[in-house]
Amino acid sequence: MFKLIPEELLSAVEIADTPSGLRWLVKLGTRAKPGDTAGYLDKKHGYWIIRFNKSGYRVHRVVCCLATGEQHLDLEVAHGDSDKKNNRPENLRWATRSSNEMDKPVRGKIPFRNVFSQKGRYVGMWRVPSPVPGLSGPKRYCGRHDTPEEAFNAVEEDKFRYYKE
Numbered sequence: 001m002f003k004l005i006p007e008e009l010l011s012a013v014e015i016a017d018t019p020s021g022l023r024w025l026v027k028l029g030t031r032a033k034p035g036d037t038a039g040y041l042d043k044k045h046g047y048w049i050i051r052f053n054k055s056g057y058r059v060h061r062v063v064c065c066l067a068t069g070e071q072h073l074d075l076e077v078a079h080g081d082s083d084k085k086n087n088r089p090e091n092l093r094w095a096t097r098s099s100n101e102m103d104k105p106v107r108g109k110i111p112f113r114n115v116f117s118q119k120g121r122y123v124g125m126w127r128v129p130s131p132v133p134g135l136s137g138p139k140r141y142c143g144r145h146d147t148p149e150e151a152f153n154a155v156e157e158d159k160f161r162y163y164k165e
Contacts, residue, residue, distance in 0.1 A: 009052040020048040021087030046084040064092040076100045112152040124151035
């Protein structure tokens with residue numbers, strides 16, 4: 001799913017307190033010097049990108065790889081505070097697509113995840129994650145409620161009961 005970060009790149013940078021989170025250790029080409037901030041901010045998508053050997057890599061993947069010593073081609077990197085520009089190692093972790101999606105901030109009129117408005121009432125519903133990547137699990141209906149808080153609490157209770165079994 002994701003491309004392998006070359007060992008040459010991992011040995012050419014270090015985690016640092018810079019805007020991108022990385023600093024060059026070696027001189028590359030005519031621009032990058034040791035000590036310079038590695039990467040540039042892609043304003044279209046909001047992520048820091050690092051160029052190496054005519055390929056681009058997302059800085060958060062490089063930082064997570066350097067911090068954990070692991071490289072997962074099938075996992076995403078989740079930002080703990082949902083800030084794409086914050087690439088501090090303590091803010092990053094390897095995550096599945098579904099768990100990374102669950103971390104996204106809720107947008108819209110109802111400030112609760114898995115709660116929907118339907119005919120003046122609030123429905124609580126969530127989907128069980130599938131053990132097979134790429135497939136979605138069954139939906140769990142948690143009833144109709146008068147307030148979004150009640151619907152959210154019903155979803156949370158159902159999740160607790162489901163995972164307890």
